[in-house]
Amino acid sequence: MTEKTIPYKIYLEEEEMPKAWYNLRSDMKNKPAPLLNPGTGQPLTAEELSPIFCEELVAQELDETTPFIEIPEDIRNFYKMYRPSPLVRAYCLEQKLQTPAKIYYKFEGNNTSGSHKLNSAIAQAYYAKKQGLKGVTTETGAGQWGTALSMACSYFDLDCKVFMVKVSYEQKPFRREVMRTYGASVVPSPSETTEVGKKILAEHPGTTGSLGCAISEAVEVATKNPGYRYVLGSVLNQVLLHQSVIGLETHAALKKYDIHPDIIIGCAGGGSNLGGLIAPFMGEKLRGEADYRIVAVEPASCPSFTRGTYAYDFCDTGMICPLAKMYTLGSSFIPSANHAGGLRFHGMSSTLSQLYHDGYMEAVSVEQTSVFEAAEQFARVEGILPAPESSHAIRVAIDEALKCKETGEEKTIVFGLTGTGYFDLVAYQKYNDGEMDDVIPTDEDIAASIARLPRVE
Secondary structure, rough: OOOEEOOOOHHOOOOOOEEEEHHHHHHOOOOOOOHHHHHHHHOOOHHHHOOOOHHHHHHHOEEEEEEEEOHHHHHHHHHOOOOOOOOEEEHHHHHHHOOOOOOEEOOOOOOOOOOOOOOHHHHHHHHHHHHHEEEEEEEEOOOHHHHHHHHHHHHOOEEEEEEEEEEHHHHHHHHHHHHHHOOOOEEOOOOOOOOHHHHHHHHOOOOOOOHHHHHHHHHHHHHHHOOEEOOOOOOOOOHHHHHHHHHHHHHHHHHHHOOOEEEEEOOOOOHHHHHHHHHHHHHHOOOOOOEEEEEEEEEEOOOHHOOOOEEEEEOOOOOOOEEEEEEEEEOOOOOOOOOOOOHOOOOOHHHHHHHHHHOOOOOEEEHHHHHHHHHHHHHHHHOOOOHHHHHHHHHHHHHHHHHHHOOOOEEEEEEOEEEEEEOOOOHHHHHHHOOOOOOOOOOOHHHHHOOOOOOOO
């Protein structure tokens, strides 16, 4: 690593806002499988990844042994605008549910981007600026990541090119305008502006797009334009590393008040929020220091954990990115146009996939009408309009609290409230008007996509 590393003992010297990111992989006996070169089938080297990602981020991506990596001062200074984020006890929700359970949520929506995504966006923009690049390209689903990256690039005077999943581009015009306000260019994906976009449109006329499509376009533009690199808002090891500030702050706050969580719940799309929230708790679990029940919640319309296959797959629909071993529905799988755009990725983080495969965590899928029922219930008693993505965690937190009501158990539940839903009012309107439905892929839909998985020896 070229960045200064931190001694492991800092883990025992927690502060309200961390000075270092925690690398969960350092405590994993079974490490995540390496990224593979799709051409050779061999593990990717730093030299092969450098044309796509910033050099410092490549080092972080490949580092499986360094427990703590210092957060550069420029990034910590930026974090001070909105970190530490609040850990809130949901007293009103507890009272409404008449549950003996204690419910806490870590609220990541207290910044203009409206979500946790800014934690990694500012780090990736910092490393791009440090390398002397002109700008970066990316994809965005619901728009939180694109908004966060546009803010970060504006802060460091970098150009920002965003490919936004077409259905979200159309559903959320105001999220798009926030990105443009911060100087980013925003293109609906798939588009006619790239070769891979044209190919996808030819194969899937009228498609509403997917994160996999948008990733393909963003990577193509980054690799064809000198001075640009591609950055990703989830899935990758480097992103989970940056997001560990969520879990470290949560752990420090709970420790301060001698609170031991029984259940930790996070929504799961690519894994950035979930991986960040659970990082220090999972570390304790891996080291045998404590035990927790950790639950990933995903949409029934895109159930990569609960109905996917653990295999090597492309991270993008255009099949130009490296291969990652993960729970996947297949890179050709295009989920229905549900309103949780940030959870519409066909695969899951390799790190989380390995942990799930090894039995350290569990996963459930929930339908979006049930999710929005929970979102409105939460909003009416806790005073925050939650993002559709976050509301998946709320759904299961409420379900677990109601189980405690039935059994009389006084469990402590912690969930991640990843962001706000004020740009998701079209979705809330659909739910309130009774026009929202639940589109769940059939076994045949998934099997057809899985059949196209690359063959890796």
